[in-house]
Amino acid sequence: MSKALPKRSEDYSLWYNELVKKADLAENSAVRGCMVIKPYGYSIWEKMQAQLDKMFKDTGHTNAYFPLFIPKSYLSKEASHVEGFAKECAVVTHYRLKNAEDGSGIVVDPDAKLEEELIVRPTSETVIWSTYKNWVQSYRDLPLLINQWANVVRWEMRTRLFLRTAEFLWQEGHTAHATRQEAMEETEQMLGVYARFAEEFMAMPVIKGVKTANERFAGADETYCIEALMQDGKALQAGTSHFLGQNFAKAFEVKFANKEGKLDYVWGTSWGVSTRLMGALIMAHSDDDGLVLPPKLAPIQVVIVPIFKSEEELEQITAEVKKIKDKLLPAGISVKFDNRDTHKPGWKFAEYELKGVPVRIAIGPKDLENGTVELARRDTKTKEVFDLKNGDILEKISTLLDDIQANIYQKAFDYRAAHITEVNSYEEFKEVLEGKGGFISAHWDGTSETETRIKEETKATIRCIPLDQKQEDGSCILTGKPSKGRVIFAKAY
RNA sequence: CGGGGUGUAGCGUAGCCCGGUUAUCGCGCCACAUUUGGGAUGUGGAGGUCGCAGGUUCGAAUCCUGCCACCCCGACCA
Structure with a gap:
């Protein structure tokens, strides 16, 4: 592991790129514009997913899965929608490979041309609405409140890890309602869910707003969004919630019989957040020493680093650590005890700072003697000695994690207020x-x-x-x- | 997709103009010793299709052509 990160003040985008790689979040892949999300980065995404998924379920949604491939004809059914995505679609034209006749390797078999080309989904409105057509006959079938976790592909010219990649992971909610008002309320509700997630979990203040016609989602009547401000003064759209009106219902003939027995088109919404949130999270809080993660999304909330010379010392420390872990783990606090003897304490300190672990506990011989531990917090880089006899470590750590969560939110909030x-x-x-x-x-x-x-x-x-x-x-x-x-x-x- | 830049060991690099012994250095890696409260030190060692494919040449990391990837700047986008 090489040492210093570039300074934010000197080269912000280089700082971002290096941080993403050095903190083991992601790296570029052999495929242009695509990324490998590494285990540590994916762990953060999983925490985001778990929380968002809970919030979606709490608001009555259920998950389902729709196919990756979309018949080309579907995309063209909603005029502005095609126009919005046509320029960045990956297209599947063949379904078979064969050995080249000159032995030069494998080639596409020209005889295996697809009757109708398939588009790799850039978003799923079209497949989903073509399915909804079969699911909806009566107002009793409504509303449909469905979400899917999926990957999508948008063939981007310029890509950056997490912020803009050709393939990315996201969630897309697609709902169908009997009335305009209900769909509008859903659109606003989900925007609220996103804003709450950003602020309470990512510790990132956002502005809720409506997009202008220029910036609106292709196919929507109205696009709502949450906008966040990054440390370099640039804005980042962190989530969108679309009121689709009856546009897709009309394009895909999704009609229902209302209480009066009359046929009407259903009203739709769609809403999504993506792995771009990872980019937002990184840029909202991190500093020149590395990531700063909000405790609520940190895969490791507390890391314990032993300081020891001998096996015996490590054993004594381990016994003490076990007591601490037994208090923290049942309270749902994730703790990692890094007892490796292959790296020195100072190395570990730097490493966990780079990875944004909110709280570090160090225990050495002096602590064993005094019945103390050293607590260090990532956000302020401050340290204190905590006396195990005079206080409850669980209470202390819980408070500390809450403080850190609140502090980094406040810091981001103050920065935004000033900007x-x-x-x-x-x-x-x-x-x-x-x-x-x-x-x-x-x-x-x-x-x-x-x-x-x-x-x-x-x-x-x-x-x-x-x-x-x-x-x-x-x-x-x-x-x-x-x-x-x-x-x-x-x-x- | 346009303009500019870069590609040499896991990472960062020197060498490239002006072709010529065994490709430089640092980090990291392996072994041993001394170390361990903020990225240890010493000694020894391993590791290279010089981005890929052609070409020029007695000889190519170095010159030429094509391709690929990445970075910066534009157009496009969550």
């Missing part, structure tokens, strides 16, 4: 954008043309129209036309 800037002129807008970055709250005339022009001139996009937007008369920073409230601009990932 939401209200501006009232285009000059000021460009100045803030080039200087301190972050979210910029400004008036906009509500037109696509203006948004596009601002994007072309500054690379900033409207991240969202905040749900808690204040009614405030103002004039558009670009055109001077009247505006009723501020929207959030930023450069985005």
Whole structure:
């Protein structure tokens, strides 16, 4: 393991790339744009999945699985949907290989051409709605509240580990409802679930908002989102929840008989978060020494490092460690005792800091003598000596984990608060954008043309129209036309 | 997909312009010894299709062509 990480202040994207690799989260694979998620990285994803899955179940959803391949014709049924994804689809055209006649290896058998080409799903609306057609006849069949955990493929030009990969893991919820209002409530409910997950578990504050027409999901009537701010001042869309109206129901003929006996199209939603959340998690909290993980998502919450010279010393320490583990483990705290004699304590300290383990306990001969342990917290890098006789270690650690969770949230919150800037002129807008970055709250005339022009001139996009937007008369920073409230601009990932 | 850059041991690199003994150094790895409260030290050792494929040449890591991958900057996107 080589030592130092690049400094965030010197090269932020290099810092990110190196951190992802050095902390054993992921690495590039032989396939362009695809990544290998390593065990430690996957453990974090599993913690995210477990929590989100629970939240989905708690709100009445069930998991199912739909196929990876989508007949090409399905994709073209919803006009704007195809347009949105056509440029980044992987296509399966053949189903057999054979040995090349000149012995040069294996080639695609031209005789094995598929009748209809298959698209590797970039998202599953089309397969799912074509299935829902068969599942829905009456209002009694509604609502359908289904989620799937899956991989999807979007053939991206430029990729970055976790933030944008050609294949990524996600969850996609797809629901069908009898009324417009119910579908709208579902859309908002799931946005709330995402926001709560981001804030309470990832310790990452987010802005809830609505996308402008330019940024809306292809095929949706309305796209809601949570937007987070990274430490380099760039915004990251962390989750989306779409109100699909009756668009997919109409495209796939999903009709039901309502209570009055009349046929009507069902109302739909879809919502998703992906392994991109891993990127958000990394960039929200980590520092120049490595990852900083929120305790609620850390695969290892507490690491115990023994400091010993002899076998006997290690045995004595191990006995003490067992007592501590017996208290922590039943309380659901994940503890790793790193008793390897192949690495020195200092090496281990650095290693677990790189991996973002929230709390470290060190026990050495001096501690055995004094009945103490040394507690170190990752977020503040502070250490304290804890007297085992004068306090309950479980209570101490629980409090510490809660403190860390709260502290890193607060830190991210303060950073964001300091980086939401209200501006009232285009000059000021460009100045803030080039200087301190972050979210910029400004008036906009509500037109696509203006948004596009601002994007072309500054690379900033409207991240969202905040749900808690204040009614405030103002004039558009670009055109001077009247505006009723501020929207959030930023450069985005 | 356009512009620029990089590819040499597990990782990071020197050598490349100007072709010529056995390809450099550091980290890591293995062995032994001394060490162990913040990434130990010494001694010895192992490890290389110089990204891949062609070409030029008596001779290629080095020159030429093509391809692949990665990084940065653009267009596209969660």
